[in-house]
Amino acid sequence: LWMEWPMVAVGLWYGQAYVTDNEQVHFIDGILNAQRYRDEILRPIVVPLIHDHHLMLQHDNARPHVARICTQFLEAENIPVLAWPAYSPDMSPIEHVWDALDCHIRQRVPVPVNIQQLRTAIEEEWTNIPQATINNLINSMGKRCVALRKANGGHTRY
Numbered sequence: 196l197w198m199e200w201p202m203v204a205v206g207l208w209y210g211q212a213y214v215t216d217n218e219q220v221h222f223i224d225g226i227l228n229a230q231r232y233r234d235e236i237l238r239p240i241v242v243p244l245i246h247d248h249h250l251m252l253q254h255d256n257a258r259p260h261v262a263r264i265c266t267q268f269l270e271a272e273n274i275p276v277l278a279w280p281a282y283s284p285d286m287s288p289i290e291h292v293w294d295a296l297d298c299h300i301r302q303r304v305p306v307p308v309n310i311q312q313l314r315t316a317i318e319e320e321w322t323n324i325p326q327a328t329i330n331n332l333i334n335s336m337g338k339r340c341v342a343l344r345k346a347n348g349g350h351t352r353y
Contacts, residue, residue: 200240212240214272218323220317220318221235221236222314223235223318227259228259228262229258229259229262229263229264229265229322230264231288232259232260232262232265233264233265234318236266237268237269237272238268238312239275242272242274243275245274245275246272251275251276251277252269252275252277253277253279253287254276254279254338255287256279256281268327271292280348286340286343286351286353288332288333288335288336288339289332290327291332292324292329295328296317296321296324297326297327298312299320299323300316300317300320303316303320309313312353335347338353339351339353
């Protein structure tokens with residue numbers, strides 16, 4: 196996710212383990228390419244979390260996610276990945292969380308005007324998102340997938 200305000204932008208990666216209530220927000224400096232995604236996110240964070248809790252990875256079709264270096268790495272690590280429709284990024288529960296986070300940060304007085312203020316605002320507002328909200332979004336995945344299948348990969352109410 197890139198959050199942008201006039202002259203301020205910050206990259207984020209978020210990992211949520213429903214079963215552990217373990218929330219992690221990671222700030223990404225610079226451009227997140229496939230090698231960085233593998234080395235800074237997948238290897239140290241995602242793989243141990245998924246192996247420890249027997250989870251499945253859900254990520255969208257962003258270029259770093261689907262690059263050969265990452266797909267081969269995930270296969271080699273025996274990480275199950277939920278197939279994701281190419282034109283359905285809105286189906287991801289995290290998109291609703293990003294929208295809420297963005298809205299809360301834009302309502303702050305004063306709004307962040309530099310990267311450090313934006314990072315601080317993200318960290319503060321992130322802790323205000325109830326775990327129940329995130330759990331409800333995760334629990335809605337079955338319904339989301341059924342709706343997407345019924346719509347043949349097209350628009351759904353989600």
